[in-house]
Amino acid sequence: MSVKQALLALLEQEPMYGYQLRAEFEQRTGATWPLNVGQVYTTLTRLERDGLVAGAGSDDEGHVVYRITDTGRAEVATWFTTPVNRTQPPRDELAIKLALAVTVPGVDVGTVIQQQRSATMAALQDYTRLKRSGRAPASSDGADLAWTLVLDSLVFAAEAEIRWLDHCEARVRRAAVERAAQQRPGTPSEGAAAPRPSGATS
Amino acid sequence: MTRSTDVLQLTGVTRVHGEGATAVRALHSVSFIASAGELVAVMGPSGSGKSTLLTLAGGLDTPTEGTVAVEGRDLGSLRQAELARMRRTSIGYVFQDFNLIPALTAAENVAMPLELDGARTRKARDAARTALEEVGIGDLADRFPDQMSGGQQQRVAIARAVVGERRLILADEPTGALDTETGEEILRLLRARCDAGAAGVLVTHEARHAAWADRVVFLRDGxxxxxxxSSPVDALLEPGLTR
Structure with a gap:
């Protein structure tokens, strides 16, 4: 996650100190990606070293306040005008697990799929409950809108995962039917009652 | 076994279409409960038996084996007239394609089940207007279906499904023909009816919609x-807590 760019973008609003930056970040994203304040200060130190932010003295309570530099502003502008890199897909444990499940003998792929589908559905129910209990979807408050969009992103990702699992299940079952047909030469594969694939849950 | 909160109870339900070699078993030994205040989603690919389950629950079809009980009454033990009455007074149906009568206004569509049940016209129309207000379109009571958007028509259908204090709402892909935001409003409404005490069964193949339910039941091959x-949320913090 681009903590660096996110903090820079927040500083573009006004100079802030570490705790303030964390609060502003979490207000927009819920507690979806919790930031610890140590991480915030480490990042600020690195940004200062690279000339993207500069110390702006202390406030009345002694907090060290940071402001963005012109170089920092240019970095934020570049971030917003460049698409997130998708050429290297992030490592996906579920995809790897299924790729192995369909090739390693003795794994009940149907059960692997269904267990995951239930778990992802439970998460999707949680997100939806948060949406329902949350603030008005059409709220004009910027932070509320930001949080709603983050939540929607989680909803769409979970939905996509379930759709992909449905697709995997259909493919696995079809493959099992085709294999069974090949193993019985002389029997018409079309029109005959297909045996239930052993890997399917039913 | 039956609790008073169990509005819909299917016990060991099997439904076979056809006979002999061509027989197709749409549902096999399914037991299922929907309680008052609960929305249950039924998910599965086409052919999994989810629509069969809904037509059985609504008394539009009868099981080959097993029983379907609504508010504690076994639908199989009812005479035709009693069953028809039950469908008008206890069970509300919401379909993907709305199924409104084009020649009737919104209020007339909603009042219809009450009038068929013998309610006086005036009383039925008043109840219909109240139901339309509850789904947020009281001002459209005198419009005809073709003068309304898809989302508005589905709201009318929901009003028709709940008018007269019906406690069981059966919805078959109710958001199928609507865009995502309108679909979400419809689910919000269904959810609100269940929170107000109705039992709801939502058949869908969309995970995002099923997620509005308290429970999700997965069907495969009947x-x-x-x-x-459902369990309370603690996976994520409430937004704003960190302020």
């Missing part, structure tokens, strides 16, 4: 293969 329950 068999319930899994179920996700």
């Amino acid at each position: 068999v319930v293969v899994d179920e996700t329950g």
Whole structure:
């Protein structure tokens, strides 16, 4: 996650100190990606070293306040005008697990799929409950809108995962039917009652 | 076994279409409960038996084996007239394609089940207007279906499904023909009706919609293969707590 760019973008609003930056970040994203304040200060130190932010003295309570530099502003502008890199897909444990499940003998792929589908559905129910209990979807408050969009992103990702699992299940079952047909030469594969694939849950 | 809160109870329900070699078993030994205040989603690919389950629950079809009980009454033991009355007074149906009568206004569509049940016209129309207000379109009571958007028509259909204090709402892909945001409003409404005490069954193949339910039941080849329950949220913090 681009903590660096996110903090820079927040500083573009006004100079802030570490705790303030964390609060502003979490207000927009819920507690979806919790930031610890140590991480915030480490990042600020690195940004200062690279000339993207500069110390702006202390406030009345002694907090060290940071402001963005012109170089920092240019970095934020570049971030917003460049698409997130998708050429290297992030490592996906579920995809790897299924790729192995369909090739390693003795794994009940149907059960692997269904267990995951239930778990992802439970998460999707949680997100939806948060949406329902949350603030008005059409709220004009910027932070509320930001949080709603983050939540929607989680909803769409979970939905996509379930759709992909449905697709995997259909493919696995079809493959099992085709294999069974090949193993019985002389029997018409079309029109005959297909045996239930052993890997399917039913 | 039956609790008073169990509005819909299917016990060991099997439904076979056709006979002999061409027989197709749409549902096999399915037991299923929907309680008052609960929305249950039924998910599965086409051919999994989810629509069959809904037509059986609504008394539009009868099981080959097993029983379907609504508010404690076994639908199989009812005479035709009693069953028809039950469908008008206890069970509300919401379809993907709305199924409104084009020649009747919104209020007339909603009042229809009450009038068929013998309610006086005036009383039925008043109840219909109240139901339309509850789904947020009281001002459209005198419009005809073709003068309304898809989302508005589905709101009318929901009003028709709940008018007269019906306690069981059966919805078959109710958001199928609507865009995502309108679909979400419809689910919000269904959810609100269940929170107000109705039992709801939502058949869908969309995970995002099923997620509005308290429980999700997965059907495959006519068999319930899994179920996700509901538990309070603690996976994510409430937004704003960190302010």
